Amino acid sequence: MKKYLPFILLFVFTSSQLWAQDTVMNTPKKKTGLFLRVGLGYAFPQAGQTMDVNSNPYAAKINYSNFGSSYSFSLKKASFSAGLQGIAGVGYMVNQHIGFLVDAAIGIAPKKYTTTVDSLEIQANPANETVTQQTQTPVFVIPALLLQTGGTHYNLYVRAGIVLPAKSKVIAHIDDQLLSPATFTSPISDSNVNTINRTLETKSSFSLGFSGAAGVSYNINDQFKLWGEISFVSLSLYTKETDLTEFSVNGSNMLFNVPRSELSTKYGKSGNTVPTNSIGTVPAYSIPFSNVGINIGVSYHF
Amino acid sequence: MKRVTLITIALLICFFVNTNAQGLYVRGGVGYSFQLAGQTIDGNGNVLNGSLNNFKNVFGADSFALYNVKKASFSSGFHGYVSVGYMLNNHIGVELGGDFGLSLTKYTGTYDNVPGIDTIPSTITQKQYAQIPIVLMPMLVLQTGGTRVNLYARGGFALPIKSKMIQDILYVNEPGTGAQIPIDATWEIKNRFSLGFTGAMGIKYNISNRSSVFGEVSILSLSLYPKQATLTKVTVDGQGNYAQYFYLQTKNYGNKVTVINNFGTAASIDQPEYSVPFSNIGINVGYSYTLFSKRHRDIPEERSQNQRNKKRSYYR
Numbered sequence: 001m002k003k004y005l006p007f008i009l010l011f012v013f014t015s016s017q018l019w020a021q022d023t024v025m026n027t028p029k030k031k032t033g034l035f036l037r038v039g040l041g042y043a044f045p046q047a048g049q050t051m052d053v054n055s056n057p058y059a060a061k062i063n064y065s066n067f068g069s070s071y072s073f074s075l076k077k078a079s080f081s082a083g084l085q086g087i088a089g090v091g092y093m094v095n096q097h098i099g100f101l102v103d104a105a106i107g108i109a110p111k112k113y114t115t116t117v118d119s120l121e122i123q124a125n126p127a128n129e130t131v132t133q134q135t136q137t138p139v140f141v142i143p144a145l146l147l148q149t150g151g152t153h154y155n156l157y158v159r160a161g162i163v164l165p166a167k168s169k170v171i172a173h174i175d176d177q178l179l180s181p182a183t184f185t186s187p188i189s190d191s192n193v194n195t196i197n198r199t200l201e202t203k204s205s206f207s208l209g210f211s212g213a214a215g216v217s218y219n220i221n222d223q224f225k226l227w228g229e230i231s232f233v234s235l236s237l238y239t240k241e242t243d244l245t246e247f248s249v250n251g252s253n254m255l256f257n258v259p260r261s262e263l264s265t266k267y268g269k270s271g272n273t274v275p276t277n278s279i280g281t282v283p284a285y286s287i288p289f290s291n292v293g294i295n296i297g298v299s300y301h302f
Numbered sequence: 303m304k305r306v307t308l309i310t311i312a313l314l315i316c317f318f319v320n321t322n323a324q325g326l327y328v329r330g331g332v333g334y335s336f337q338l339a340g341q342t343i344d345g346n347g348n349v350l351n352g353s354l355n356n357f358k359n360v361f362g363a364d365s366f367a368l369y370n371v372k373k374a375s376f377s378s379g380f381h382g383y384v385s386v387g388y389m390l391n392n393h394i395g396v397e398l399g400g401d402f403g404l405s406l407t408k409y410t411g412t413y414d415n416v417p418g419i420d421t422i423p424s425t426i427t428q429k430q431y432a433q434i435p436i437v438l439m440p441m442l443v444l445q446t447g448g449t450r451v452n453l454y455a456r457g458g459f460a461l462p463i464k465s466k467m468i469q470d471i472l473y474v475n476e477p478g479t480g481a482q483i484p485i486d487a488t489w490e491i492k493n494r495f496s497l498g499f500t501g502a503m504g505i506k507y508n509i510s511n512r513s514s515v516f517g518e519v520s521i522l523s524l525s526l527y528p529k530q531a532t533l534t535k536v537t538v539d540g541q542g543n544y545a546q547y548f549y550l551q552t553k554n555y556g557n558k559v560t561v562i563n564n565f566g567t568a569a570s571i572d573q574p575e576y577s578v579p580f581s582n583i584g585i586n587v588g589y590s591y592t593l594f595s596k597r598h599r600d601i602p603e604e605r606s607q608n609q610r611n612k613k614r615s616y617y618r
Contacts, residue, residue: 046499075558147445149393214442288577
């Protein structure tokens with residue numbers, strides 16, 4: 001809750017100013033110049049993927065029958081930019097119709113994707129597995145061109161621009177529950193394993209995306225406008241490196257026992273898969289980040 | 303049902319446009335699209351665009367692989383575009399467009415030293431492409447409303463009404479594994495309906511009252527999900543059609559499926575669906591013609607009014 005506080009305060013602050021001005025109700029005159037805007041929105045997965053490169057679903061329930069003779073899937077589309085987001089931006093209207101805007105879209109509560117797998121086999125041992133994946137407060141910078149109808153009270157507007165992913169790390173927690181105490185030889189040797197918990201952090205290469213939105217704004221007075229819009233982001237990021245940051249067996253940290261070659265996986269667009277820590281890489285794959293969102297907020301015009 | 307509803311909405315927009323003849327325009331153009339937010343590997347772990355060469359150790363087991371992967375989107379390539387639109391006033395309009403794939407990129411993924419038909423080590427070349435896809439696009443249009451030059455933006459939905467894919471898989475067994483006979487299997491893949499989004503920003507130059515040329519940058523954000531794959535043709539050494547002799551004829555895809563491990567004996571199997579990348583960024587140019595416009599009709603009246611005013615001032 002604490003991490004949402006700055007956004008809530010910012011929103012309340014701007015809103016309270018907005019109500020205070022409302023009593024004056026001057027006829028809006030400002031058409032050009034600098035403005036700031038803040039808002040909140042919710043983004044839904046769009047053009048999302050259902051499975052990753054290893055045919056592992058991002059969000060699904062999988063049940064293996066007789067450990068592999070058949071298995072049932074119930075899977076959903078995923079995009080790692082979906083969820084609650086805050087928007088803060090600065091813009092400049094060149095004239096009544098044309099302007100520029102630079103937004104920062106910050107994931108306040110990104111959607112968490114969970115896949116549960118029942119009755120699978122891990123190194124020939126029966127187990128249940130839960131995988132949760134989520135981005136860690138993603139930040140996207142979105143410079144855009146703005147066109148608006150330039151009405152006195154209401155304005156229809158469209159913005160379109162590029163998406164620069166400034167922060168996009170994906171965290172995956174993999175929790176394995178062995179159905180009976182099991183013996184493992186790799187990556188650690190243990191003869192009485194009940195649970196294995198792993199955390200993997202995946203960094204992405206920089207990749208350019210595109211964004212657009214269509215919305216309506218209402219001029220409350222010369223300074224303040226309310227706005228609401230439907231936006232979309234078209235973005236895929238490509239894996240750069242995955243690091244194993246947690247490896248515990250039966251609740252005890254065993255990360256120090258994991259061979260160095262298995263601590264990190266590097267990805268490339270071309271290369272070879274020689275399994276050594278120095279030169280081996282695997283093919284990079286895309287992580288879905290496209291979304292369609294509904295956003296509302298206020299803007300202040302200087 | 304969703305498909306019917308969306309097409310009905312699109313047709314209603316079209317009807318609205320036609321029943322209000324004022325500000326009606328048609329436009330057409332061509333463009334080239336590049337892959338955007340594309341995938342490198344599909345949900346089955348297959349390289350969409352590139353190569354993967356497996357090397358064996360002295361025991362015949364996989365030792366390491368050389369790879370080269372690139373992004374792919376099955377809507378990239380040359381496009382044609384036609385639309386009809388209606389400007390409600392000087393700044394706001396609605397438009398219904400149709401985008402047609404004229405010559406789209408064919409993507410090839412090559413694998414060396416992988417199990418082929420009858421698990422014989424083979425080189426597999428998988429070529430995939432979309433077969434003249436058609437995307438219908440109902441959109442909102444905003445423009446700056448200049449007399450000669452107009453900046454405009456359009457944004458709306460992308461409704462894929464035709465999106466069949468062809469997957470051509472060529473198996474050639476490795477040297478030293480018997481006579482090298484190429485076997486070519488062709489699958490036709492139908493996709494489910496899936497809603498996408500599209501937008502564009504561009505500039506329009508009015509050549510005359512009715513004619514204008516435009517150039518724009520457009521975006522399509524769309525993923526499709528396969529519904530069914532059907533084996534349509536199998537040639538051996540380029541000859542005949544042996545599709546009927548293969549066990550597996552149909553693959554059904556869904557998001558709620560039970561997969562039974564009977565591959566190799568069943569004529570039809572169920573598989574979990576995966577996404578097929580269709581997003582792109584395009585550069586388009588074209589021509590727009592205004593069929594009827596209130597603004598254009600007004601211009602002569604404005605002129606005559608101005609002339610009357612001039613005459614009045616002259617006689618004073």
